Amino acid sequence: MPIIELLYLISIFLFIIGLKRLSHPDTAKKGNLMAASAMALAIVITLFYPMETTNNNYLWIVAGMLTGGSIGYIAAKRVKMTAMPEMVSLFNGLGGACSMLIAVVEFFNIEAGSSMLDGQIITILFALLVGSVSFSGSIIAWGKLNGSLRDTIVLPKPQIINLVMLLAVLTMGILILLQDGPNHSMFLILLSLCLVYGVTFVTPIGGGDMPVVISLLNSFTGIAAAIAGLIYGNNVMIVGGILVGASGTILTVLMCKAMNRSLFNVVIGGFSGSGISSGSDREQIVKEATLGDLAIQLKYSGKVMIVPGYGLAVAQAQHTCHELELSLEAEGVDVKYAIHPVAGRMPGHMNVLLAEADVPYPKLLELDDANQQLASTDVVLVIGANDVVNPSAKEDPGSPIYGMPILEVEQAGTVIVLKRSMNPGYAGIENPLFFGERTKMLFGDAKDSLHKLINEINNA
Amino acid sequence: MDFIYQFISQHILMIYILSFAILLGMEVISKVxxxxxxxxxxxxxxxxxxxxxxxxxxxxxxxxxxxxxxxxxxxxxxxxxxxxxxxxxxxxxxxxxxxxxxx
Known part of the structure; x- marks a missing residue:
C-alpha cells in the first residue's frame, strides 16, 4: 500500500518539524501541536490501513485508547507545576512498559521450532531489554523524585552489581538465541532480570544527577519505541523513536557538560553518598539573619540576585518570590534571578516555575551572565538551592562535585540562605558557603519566610 | 559471519533510515x-x-x-x-x- 507509506511520511515530517519548532521559544507551542497532530495522524492511519490477516478487534483498541487517554489527560491537567519532573518520568516509564509488552507478546507469538538465530528475534530481545530497563528505571526515578524513595537505600558496590546484572542479561539473551525454539520460561527470566537491572541501574544514582537520569531514560524509551518499530518494519515508529533517542542523548550530554562530568562518570560513579567528606571537622559558626534587619538591608540595596533551587519548588514559593521581587522593585531595587542549568530536578525546571509566576524573561540570567554580575551585587538570596552554590566545587578537589561550574555567590556583598534546616542538600554534600563570613542563614519554609519578609519590607 | 552479512544485506535500507534518523535527531535538537x-x-x-x-x-x-x-x-x-x-x-x-x- 504505497499511499499508506506516503501518509506515514507526512506524519514523520510533522514529527520532525514539530520537534524543531519545540526548540525555539516563539514556535514551541505550535511545534507541540504539530507533533501531537503527527501522532494523531499516525494513529488513524494505523487504525484503518488494510492488512492481510485482520480481526481488527476495534473494541479492545478503542477501550485502551479511551482508558489511557483520559488517565493521561486528567493527570496532565491536575499535576502541579512543581511535580512536573516526576510526572514526565512516570509517563516515560509507561512508554517503556508498552515496548516491553509488545516484545513479550511478539515472543510468545513465535512458532515453536522456528530458528532462534534470527534478526527479528534479536530485535524482540532488544526491545524487551531497553523497554523494561526504561520502565523500571523510570519508576525508581519517579519514586526518588516524589520523595517516596530516598537516597538512603544504598546498594553495596553498585558498579559491581550493575556489571553482574548486565552480564547476566546478555548471557540470558544469548542462551535464548541458542535454543532450538522459543523458550518461554527462559524469556520470562530474562524479563525479570531486565526489570531488576533497571532498578539497580537507577537506585545508586542519587541527588544532583536526577536530571541527567530522566533525560537518559527518556532517550531509552525513544530507542525502545524505535526497536519495536523494527519488529513491525514501521517507519513512523522507527524515525519517531530514534528522533527522541537522539534528542534525549543530546540533552543528557548538555546536562553532563553543565556539571562538568562525563556521562560515564554519572552512571558509574554516582554521588552515592559514600561521603568523601574531605571537609575538616572544625567547629563552624552559622550566623542567623533576622527578618527586620534583612528587610532593611534588602530595601536599601542597589542590586539583589535571587538564586532559586529545588527548595523553592518544594515550598511552592515561586509566586511569593515574584511578589518579593515586585515589592523590592517598587523600592527601586534591581532584582535579577540567577539560574543554574541543573538547579531543581530537571533541566530548565526553575525557568518553568518562574514562568508560572509571571517573572519576565530578561530577569532570568544564565550561569555565565549571572557570575559576571554577582561581584556587583549587594545581596544574594539563595532560596532552597545548595549544590549549585557550593564553593567546594571550585576549591576542594576531594569533593564529589569538584569541577562543576557553580554560581559564585560568595563574590556578592552579603549572601542570605533560606533553608529549612542545616541538612546537606540533595546530593548529601556539606556546603562551606553556609559558614562563610558574609553568609547569613534564614531558617524555615521558603514560602513562609518570604511572606514574612515581604510584610517587613512593606511595613518598614 | 555469514549470518551477520546476510542480515546487513537484507536490511540495508533500514540501516540507512536508522542512521539518517539519528543524524536528524541530533541536528534538530543541537541548539536549545x-x-x-x-x-x-x-x-x-x-x-x-x-x-x-x-x-x-x-x-x-x-x-x-x-x-x-x-x-x-x-x-x-x-x-x-x-x-x-x-x-x-x-x-x-x-x-x-x-x-x-x-x-
Whole structure:
C-alpha cells in the first residue's frame, strides 16, 4: 500500500518539524501541536490501513485508547507545576512498559521450532531489554523524585552489581538465541532480570544527577519505541523513536557538560553518598539573619540576585518570590534571578516555575551572565538551592562535585540562605558557603519566610 | 559471519533510515535555550509514545479469542496512550506559561 507509506511520511515530517519548532521559544507551542497532530495522524492511519490477516478487534483498541487517554489527560491537567519532573518520568516509564509488552507478546507469538538465530528475534530481545530497563528505571526515578524513595537505600558496590546484572542479561539473551525454539520460561527470566537491572541501574544514582537520569531514560524509551518499530518494519515508529533517542542523548550530554562530568562518570560513579567528606571537622559558626534587619538591608540595596533551587519548588514559593521581587522593585531595587542549568530536578525546571509566576524573561540570567554580575551585587538570596552554590566545587578537589561550574555567590556583598534546616542538600554534600563570613542563614519554609519578609519590607 | 552479512544485506535500507534518523535527531535538537529544556524533554517524551502504533498493529492482528494477547495489547495501548496524551497536554501547559509571560 504505497499511499499508506506516503501518509506515514507526512506524519514523520510533522514529527520532525514539530520537534524543531519545540526548540525555539516563539514556535514551541505550535511545534507541540504539530507533533501531537503527527501522532494523531499516525494513529488513524494505523487504525484503518488494510492488512492481510485482520480481526481488527476495534473494541479492545478503542477501550485502551479511551482508558489511557483520559488517565493521561486528567493527570496532565491536575499535576502541579512543581511535580512536573516526576510526572514526565512516570509517563516515560509507561512508554517503556508498552515496548516491553509488545516484545513479550511478539515472543510468545513465535512458532515453536522456528530458528532462534534470527534478526527479528534479536530485535524482540532488544526491545524487551531497553523497554523494561526504561520502565523500571523510570519508576525508581519517579519514586526518588516524589520523595517516596530516598537516597538512603544504598546498594553495596553498585558498579559491581550493575556489571553482574548486565552480564547476566546478555548471557540470558544469548542462551535464548541458542535454543532450538522459543523458550518461554527462559524469556520470562530474562524479563525479570531486565526489570531488576533497571532498578539497580537507577537506585545508586542519587541527588544532583536526577536530571541527567530522566533525560537518559527518556532517550531509552525513544530507542525502545524505535526497536519495536523494527519488529513491525514501521517507519513512523522507527524515525519517531530514534528522533527522541537522539534528542534525549543530546540533552543528557548538555546536562553532563553543565556539571562538568562525563556521562560515564554519572552512571558509574554516582554521588552515592559514600561521603568523601574531605571537609575538616572544625567547629563552624552559622550566623542567623533576622527578618527586620534583612528587610532593611534588602530595601536599601542597589542590586539583589535571587538564586532559586529545588527548595523553592518544594515550598511552592515561586509566586511569593515574584511578589518579593515586585515589592523590592517598587523600592527601586534591581532584582535579577540567577539560574543554574541543573538547579531543581530537571533541566530548565526553575525557568518553568518562574514562568508560572509571571517573572519576565530578561530577569532570568544564565550561569555565565549571572557570575559576571554577582561581584556587583549587594545581596544574594539563595532560596532552597545548595549544590549549585557550593564553593567546594571550585576549591576542594576531594569533593564529589569538584569541577562543576557553580554560581559564585560568595563574590556578592552579603549572601542570605533560606533553608529549612542545616541538612546537606540533595546530593548529601556539606556546603562551606553556609559558614562563610558574609553568609547569613534564614531558617524555615521558603514560602513562609518570604511572606514574612515581604510584610517587613512593606511595613518598614 | 555469514549470518551477520546476510542480515546487513537484507536490511540495508533500514540501516540507512536508522542512521539518517539519528543524524536528524541530533541536528534538530543541537541548539536549545535552557528555558526550553523541560518542555522539550516532555514533548520528546510524548513523541516516544509512538510505540502505541506497535500496540495497535498487535491487537489488529490478534486472534479474536486470544484473550491473553488482547489483554496485554489493551494494557500496552492504555499505557502508551497515557504517555502520549499526558505528555502533549503537560507540554502544552508548560508552554502556555511562557507565552503569558512574554507580554
Amino acid at each position: 535555550p535552557t528555558v526550553l529544556h523541560t518542555p522539550l524533554m516532555s514533548g520528546a517524551n510524548a513523541i516516544s509514545g509512538v510505540v502505541i502504533i506497535g500496540a495497535i498493529i498487535l491487537i489488529r492482528r490478534a486472534d479474536a479469542t486470544d484473550y491473553l494477547m488482547l489483554i496485554l495489547g489493551f494494557l500496552g495501548i492504555s499505557l502508551a496512550m497515557i504517555n502520549v496524551v499526558g505528555g502533549f497536554a503537560v507540554t502544552d501547559r508548560m508552554l502556555d506559561m511562557f507565552k503569558k509571560k512574554k507580554r
